[in-house]
Amino acid sequence: MNFLQLENKKILIFGIANKKSVAFHIAKVLKDEGAEIICSVYSREHAETVEKHFPGTPVYICDVSDDIQMEKTASLIKENHKNIYGIVHSIAFANYSAGVRPFHETVKSDFLQAVDISCFSFIRIAGLYKSCMDSDGSIITISISSTKMAAPSYGYMAPVKAALDSSVCFLAKSLSEDSRIRVNAIGASPLKTSASAGIPGYIEPYLFAEKATLRKQALKTEEVANTAAFLLSPKSSGINAQTIIVDAGMAVNFFDKEIVSKTVK
Numbered sequence: 001m002n003f004l005q006l007e008n009k010k011i012l013i014f015g016i017a018n019k020k021s022v023a024f025h026i027a028k029v030l031k032d033e034g035a036e037i038i039c040s041v042y043s044r045e046h047a048e049t050v051e052k053h054f055p056g057t058p059v060y061i062c063d064v065s066d067d068i069q070m071e072k073t074a075s076l077i078k079e080n081h082k083n084i085y086g087i088v089h090s091i092a093f094a095n096y097s098a099g100v101r102p103f104h105e106t107v108k109s110d111f112l113q114a115v116d117i118s119c120f121s122f123i124r125i126a127g128l129y130k131s132c133m134d135s136d137g138s139i140i141t142i143s144i145s146s147t148k149m150a151a152p153s154y155g156y157m158a159p160v161k162a163a164l165d166s167s168v169c170f171l172a173k174s175l176s177e178d179s180r181i182r183v184n185a186i187g188a189s190p191l192k193t194s195a196s197a198g199i200p201g202y203i204e205p206y207l208f209a210e211k212a213t214l215r216k217q218a219l220k221t222e223e224v225a226n227t228a229a230f231l232l233s234p235k236s237s238g239i240n241a242q243t244i245i246v247d248a249g250m251a252v253n254f255f256d257k258e259i260v261s262k263t264v265k
């Protein structure tokens, strides 16, 4: 048996879009560990990515902003798969309908849509799938390494992720009333995925973040995926209601010598 003890455990994964997706890397690690994966994706095209790279994996299509689709998909998945051990929520969406504006000019409909898709979907998924989960299962979501770092390029998504981090605590508490299902988040620093590439003005902050890591090497998506596998596994049984930061030490490196010397001449 492997250290993580994930062999034959069923893990439901939300959020594979392409080979760069965080969820894709998580699926790969889980498969390598012998877990059985089930996928729920946004579109037919994303389903084809799953079918191509993880042949034989059951895959469902669901837009999480549509509650009727959420309910229908949950009924179908529950009918077809019992004893789900883990759930991965790796979904976010932000529309900048008026372009990137100063934060105080955030468009209300954009903000509410982002909260719905990136945060409320996590709460709804926990509520819909709890009844088909193992009572000692694990649910994870992907957050960001700091919701208080006011990076202008990230627009209004940090406050949305703050709501997600808080939901982790409230879900961990409410699920603990009659189960031992754990709920945690991974707070990842900037990665190279299609979602991040879509954030206007992302590339310079991404390159800066690389310089700000203690090792001067950008965080790899596989490193987030490895942490995800650990948090899903019984080996992390003592960890609950946490956002585990995976940032290669970036948060402590504000006074990095190289960065300071380039800025202050």
Ligand code: NAD
Pocket (backbone or CB within 6 Å): 014, 015, 016, 017, 018, 020, 021, 022, 023, 041, 042, 043, 046, 062, 063, 064, 065, 090, 091, 092, 093, 117, 142, 143, 144, 145, 187, 188, 189, 190, 191, 192, 193, 194, 195, 196
């Ligand atoms: P991605 O675009 O590959 O994944 C985002 C997923 O959300 C896609 O699969 C997309 O289809 C799905 N999605 C969006 N709207 C949906 C809807 N209405 N219904 C169903 N699915 C929907 O990008 P990613 O970088 O892998 O993002 C995954 C998670 O990681 C997100 O929560 C993101 O905020 C988080 N994250 C990313 C970074 C980064 O730098 N890329 C850093 C920290 C955290």
